[in-house]
Amino acid sequence: MNNYKSIDDIADLDLAVNEALTFKQTQTSLTHLAKDMVLCMLFFNSSLRTRLSTQAAAFKLGMQVMVLNVDSDSWKLEFEDGTVMNMDKAEHIKEAVQVVSQYADIIGVRAFPELISRQSDEAEPVIKAFVKYATVPVFSLESATEHPLQALTDVMTIKEFVPKKKPKVVLSWAPHPRKLPHAVANSFVKAMKRVDCEFVITHPEGYHLNPELTKDVMINTDQKQAMQGADVVYTKNWSCYEPYGGIVMPKEDWMITSEKIGTAKFMHCLPVRRNVVVADEVLDSSNSLVIEQANNRTYAALWVINKLLNGKD
Amino acid sequence: MNNYKSIDDIADLDLAVNEALTFKQTQTSLTHLAKDMVLCMLFFNSSLRTRLSTQAAAFKLGMQVMVLNVDSDSWKLEFEDGTVMNMDKAEHIKEAVQVVSQYADIIGVRAFPELISRQSDEAEPVIKAFVKYATVPVFSLESATEHPLQALTDVMTIKEFVPKKKPKVVLSWAPHPRKLPHAVANSFVKAMKRVDCEFVITHPEGYHLNPELTKDVMINTDQKQAMQGADVVYTKNWSCYEPYGGIVMPKEDWMITSEKIGTAKFMHCLPVRRNVVVADEVLDSSNSLVIEQANNRTYAALWVINKLLNGKD
Amino acid sequence: MNNYKSIDDIADLDLAVNEALTFKQTQTSLTHLAKDMVLCMLFFNSSLRTRLSTQAAAFKLGMQVMVLNVDSDSWKLEFEDGTVMNMDKAEHIKEAVQVVSQYADIIGVRAFPELISRQSDEAEPVIKAFVKYATVPVFSLESATEHPLQALTDVMTIKEFVPKKKPKVVLSWAPHPRKLPHAVANSFVKAMKRVDCEFVITHPEGYHLNPELTKDVMINTDQKQAMQGADVVYTKNWSCYEPYGGIVMPKEDWMITSEKIGTAKFMHCLPVRRNVVVADEVLDSSNSLVIEQANNRTYAALWVINKLLNGKD
Numbered sequence: 001m002n003n004y005k006s007i008d009d010i011a012d013l014d015l016a017v018n019e020a021l022t023f024k025q026t027q028t029s030l031t032h033l034a035k036d037m038v039l040c041m042l043f044f045n046s047s048l049r050t051r052l053s054t055q056a057a058a059f060k061l062g063m064q065v066m067v068l069n070v071d072s073d074s075w076k077l078e079f080e081d082g083t084v085m086n087m088d089k090a091e092h093i094k095e096a097v098q099v100v101s102q103y104a105d106i107i108g109v110r111a112f113p114e115l116i117s118r119q120s121d122e123a124e125p126v127i128k129a130f131v132k133y134a135t136v137p138v139f140s141l142e143s144a145t146e147h148p149l150q151a152l153t154d155v156m157t158i159k160e161f162v163p164k165k166k167p168k169v170v171l172s173w174a175p176h177p178r179k180l181p182h183a184v185a186n187s188f189v190k191a192m193k194r195v196d197c198e199f200v201i202t203h204p205e206g207y208h209l210n211p212e213l214t215k216d217v218m219i220n221t222d223q224k225q226a227m228q229g230a231d232v233v234y235t236k237n238w239s240c241y242e243p244y245g246g247i248v249m250p251k252e253d254w255m256i257t258s259e260k261i262g263t264a265k266f267m268h269c270l271p272v273r274r275n276v277v278v279a280d281e282v283l284d285s286s287n288s289l290v291i292e293q294a295n296n297r298t299y300a301a302l303w304v305i306n307k308l309l310n311g312k313d
Numbered sequence: 314m315n316n317y318k319s320i321d322d323i324a325d326l327d328l329a330v331n332e333a334l335t336f337k338q339t340q341t342s343l344t345h346l347a348k349d350m351v352l353c354m355l356f357f358n359s360s361l362r363t364r365l366s367t368q369a370a371a372f373k374l375g376m377q378v379m380v381l382n383v384d385s386d387s388w389k390l391e392f393e394d395g396t397v398m399n400m401d402k403a404e405h406i407k408e409a410v411q412v413v414s415q416y417a418d419i420i421g422v423r424a425f426p427e428l429i430s431r432q433s434d435e436a437e438p439v440i441k442a443f444v445k446y447a448t449v450p451v452f453s454l455e456s457a458t459e460h461p462l463q464a465l466t467d468v469m470t471i472k473e474f475v476p477k478k479k480p481k482v483v484l485s486w487a488p489h490p491r492k493l494p495h496a497v498a499n500s501f502v503k504a505m506k507r508v509d510c511e512f513v514i515t516h517p518e519g520y521h522l523n524p525e526l527t528k529d530v531m532i533n534t535d536q537k538q539a540m541q542g543a544d545v546v547y548t549k550n551w552s553c554y555e556p557y558g559g560i561v562m563p564k565e566d567w568m569i570t571s572e573k574i575g576t577a578k579f580m581h582c583l584p585v586r587r588n589v590v591v592a593d594e595v596l597d598s599s600n601s602l603v604i605e606q607a608n609n610r611t612y613a614a615l616w617v618i619n620k621l622l623n624g625k626d
Numbered sequence: 627m628n629n630y631k632s633i634d635d636i637a638d639l640d641l642a643v644n645e646a647l648t649f650k651q652t653q654t655s656l657t658h659l660a661k662d663m664v665l666c667m668l669f670f671n672s673s674l675r676t677r678l679s680t681q682a683a684a685f686k687l688g689m690q691v692m693v694l695n696v697d698s699d700s701w702k703l704e705f706e707d708g709t710v711m712n713m714d715k716a717e718h719i720k721e722a723v724q725v726v727s728q729y730a731d732i733i734g735v736r737a738f739p740e741l742i743s744r745q746s747d748e749a750e751p752v753i754k755a756f757v758k759y760a761t762v763p764v765f766s767l768e769s770a771t772e773h774p775l776q777a778l779t780d781v782m783t784i785k786e787f788v789p790k791k792k793p794k795v796v797l798s799w800a801p802h803p804r805k806l807p808h809a810v811a812n813s814f815v816k817a818m819k820r821v822d823c824e825f826v827i828t829h830p831e832g833y834h835l836n837p838e839l840t841k842d843v844m845i846n847t848d849q850k851q852a853m854q855g856a857d858v859v860y861t862k863n864w865s866c867y868e869p870y871g872g873i874v875m876p877k878e879d880w881m882i883t884s885e886k887i888g889t890a891k892f893m894h895c896l897p898v899r900r901n902v903v904v905a906d907e908v909l910d911s912s913n914s915l916v917i918e919q920a921n922n923r924t925y926a927a928l929w930v931i932n933k934l935l936n937g938k939d
Contacts, residue, residue: 029349031349036655036657036685036688038682038685040678043386046386046387046388047386047387048381048386048387048388048404048409048412048413049412051379051381051386051387052353052379052381052413052416052417053415053416055379055416056351056379056416056417059349059351059377062349064685065377065379066677066678066681066682066691068674068677068678069385069386072385072695072698073669073672073673073674073677073695074672074673074674074677075672075674075897078900081906082901082906083900083901084900084901084902085899085900085901085902086803086899086902087803089899090897090899091674091896091897091898091899092898092900095896095897095898095909095916095917095920096674096897098917098920099674099675099896099917099920099921100674100678102679102917102920102921102924103678103679103681103682103924104678104682177399177400270404270408270412271388271403271404271408271409272404272405272408273398273399273402273403273404274391274396274397274398274405275395275396275397275398276397276398276399280394280395283408290408291408291411291412291415294408294411294412294415295412295415298415298416342662344662356699359699359700359701360699360700361694361699361700361701361717361722361725361726362725364692364694364699364700365666365692365694365726365729365730366728366729368692368729369664369692369729369730372662372664372690375662378690378692382698382699385698490712490713583717583721583725584701584716584717584721584722585717585718585721586711586712586715586716586717587704587709587710587711587718588708588709588710588711589710589711589712593707593708596721603721604721604724604725604728607721607724607725607728608725608728611728611729
């Protein structure tokens with residue numbers, strides 16, 4: 001693994017999950033693994049969990065960390081090739097990435113989609129430019145269409161807290177006041193396709209994901225029916241895929257309630273809007289895994305950073 | 314001490330001050346005390362001294378530090394329970410604090426009052442939510458009504474630079490162009506009530522502090538008379554307690570001058586507005602302790618962090 | 627060297643360049659050189675390379691780093707003496723610098739010019755106040771009129787990549803949509819005056835630099851002629867010196883092209899606007915040294931920090 005921009009970059013997902021959970025359980029210091037190496041994290045967008053958990057992971061590995069909010073700490077970057085840069089963008093990504101590669105041993109980058117043009121978001125201009133120009137390993141802190149650290153975390157959490165052999169896992173769309181990216185859902189779908197489970201996606205009419213991605217997945221637009229017998233309900237809002245970035249209508253009745261979820265485990269990547277996406281009763285119940293998920297973010301990041309710095313495959 | 318949100322959380326203030334000053338004087342490295350542990354500082358408001366001195370303290374203890382400006386690096390947090398989160402707040406404090414607790418060994422948090430509703434500020438929603446939901450120790454980097462790191466610093470500084478047995482300490486209100494919180498003054502009052510000194514508060518009519526807090530303290534609205542024979546003049550602006558957050562009138566003649574202060578030591582928590590709060594002649598004189606106070610911030614923070622991580626009481 | 631605010635603060639430039647390049651080539655860890663010491667970087671303006679490369683240098687020396695964006699993380703600072711601070715500035719630089727000196731072993735500071743009053747920019751109020759009030763060494767991360775870390779980098783890069791004994795070095799003005807400071811050009815001129823080379827400056831009529839600085843330097847307003855036989859073309863935009871901060875006219879034909887530059891090495895401090903300052907063909911050719919220059923920023927900073935902390939001269 002040379003870079004980590006998709007859950008599919010992990011060749012052996014089972015092994016990765018086991019190794020990451022072993023890191024979590026170890027009682028001994030891991031600071032020798034990347035002693036004095038440097039992580040540079042570049043944020044084009046806001047972050048709380050990803051920023052802090054990845055920093056925590058790097059610290060556990062003995063690393064130093066530098067963090068840059070690209071737009072506010074520095075300036076806007078140009079991603080197009082061949083442009084005459086006489087507008088508001090002061091530096092080309094080509095220079096920026098080559099330069100930053102010289103200051104760190106590994107680079108993490110977050111850049112959300114614009115949700116205006118599907119084609120341009122799916123081209124993944126930011127993460128791809130980093131991978132193209134960097135001379136050190138690059139990993140995604142969430143890109144336009146994927147959130148692979150989250151997906152690894154999610155598989156770890158299911159493995160840890162849902163011991164059943166072939167669990168029924170339901171990915172349910174939920175309401176949200178803003179139009180959100182597909183990245184978390186996409187990466188979760190990719191992950192579930194590689195895990196031994198009964199996987200179902202449920203969403204209102206008009207909220208399908210990328211059909212190419214979900215073509216082999218069972219989809220049911222009746223949320224109640226889809227969730228019947230579920231062991232895990234993974235909840236997430238996303239905006240329409242067609243028309244891209246749109247919102248069909250509120251659909252408040254898609255909120256996850258305790259009546260709907262029953263005894264299934266509740267999962268969500270956070271941040272989550274209470275009583276919009278999910279009722280307090282669910283989030284505050286012992287069936288909610290959201291805090292454990294967030295904890296596993298550290299060990300997913302730790303595994304990825306260690307693999308990229310020290311792994312050979 | 315499980316958390317540090319008030320100077321009153323310190324059981325033995327004398328001992329704390331002695332220990333903190335011992336840390337200051339030690340010539341040997343303290344990095345073994347919290348080697349590889351992680352401090353997370355969360356700022357809802359601006360900071361210079363608190364941010365840098367607490368970071369310096371953590372470094373002296375061998376720690377790693379992660380800093381987050383909550384609103385600009387991440388997003389707005391919801392503090393109310395039971396709300397339908399369909400407006401601008403993306404995450405509930407309940408999740409945020411539980412999550413961050415998993416990434417650090419100790420959390421520092423700064424959140425100023427809004428100075429709109431006394432009741433809501435005195436409820437201390439932010440620091441209380443952190444203490445409630447955190448699974449690691451929490452300390453205040455200044456809350457709505459207290460600034461306990463500053464108060465510990467102030468007692469240390471008086472102990473160090475005012476050797477007199479029972480000094481006369483005057484807390485004097487001073488003018489300021491903006492309406493300011495009561496936190497520093499409140500914590501200083503709490504501290505002085507526990508120190509062997511002759512303590513007087515002086516302020517213009519209409520600028521009294523929380524009467525519950527000052528009921529046993531001598532108050533004199535004649536600044537000149539109050540400052541007579543003072544060994545220490547601690548100066549600070551604050552807005553009205555009633556009407557809460559108000560400003561009665563400019564009162565420019567309350568500025569501290571060398572004529573008024575005489576040979577007393579001048580103290581202020583900084584930042585201080587020159588020639589508004591205090592005349593240049595006072596701040597630039599050898600009787601000003603403000604730089605020494607700022608220095609002691611590091612050792613107050615170091616004592617608090619060490620106590621919360623390693624102390625048993 | 628007690629502080630580093632100009633390339634002229636380096637007594638023996640040849641020795642400095644050799645030592646810095648030796649640091650670059652060393653294969654052994656340098657973390658013992660400033661183990662557990664603390665660098666505080668204060669930014670009044672945006673930064674990418676300077677921020678990250680200086681942080682990288684400090685990490686290589688075993689240091690901890692604290693970074694503050696002065697205006698957004700804290701508040702505005704007053705630089706004038708004797709003012710009544712009743713406006714928007716909350717703290718005087720005099721207190722701020724004395725205070726920060728107590729939290730770190732060395733301070734780096736960046737403050738660009740305002741490009742409104744030449745007199746006030748040339749007075750260098752920010753870096754001079756830091757040097758005046760700091761009780762620890764101070765170094766410039768670019769000031770109003772100088773960028774000495776860049777200049778040391780540039781001499782290192784020429785030494786490393788242009789082996790010729792007395793190379794012809796041309797500093798060429800280039801077009802830019804915004805009015806830019808003179809700092810990089812000034813420091814480069816100062817450096818080239820101390821290096822054994824044939825140094826020529828070329829700029830359009832009206833774009834001369836500070837005449838005091840360039841009085842012994844060959845100046846040619848015919849770019850093509852000036853660049854003839856050049857071994858190095860160092861390119862940079864700057865605004866007019868008279869009228870100060872002005873822009874005479876676009877001059878798009880001053881962009882550096884491969885036809886103009888021939889086989890000379892291309893240098894630029896970055897960020898650079900592609901196809902405005904320089905054509906893609908030049909920047910993407912093997913004659914471009916810009917990425918190597920950026921790499922050398924780390925070792926220039928490392929040399930300066932180490933010298934200020936450990937050097938005796």
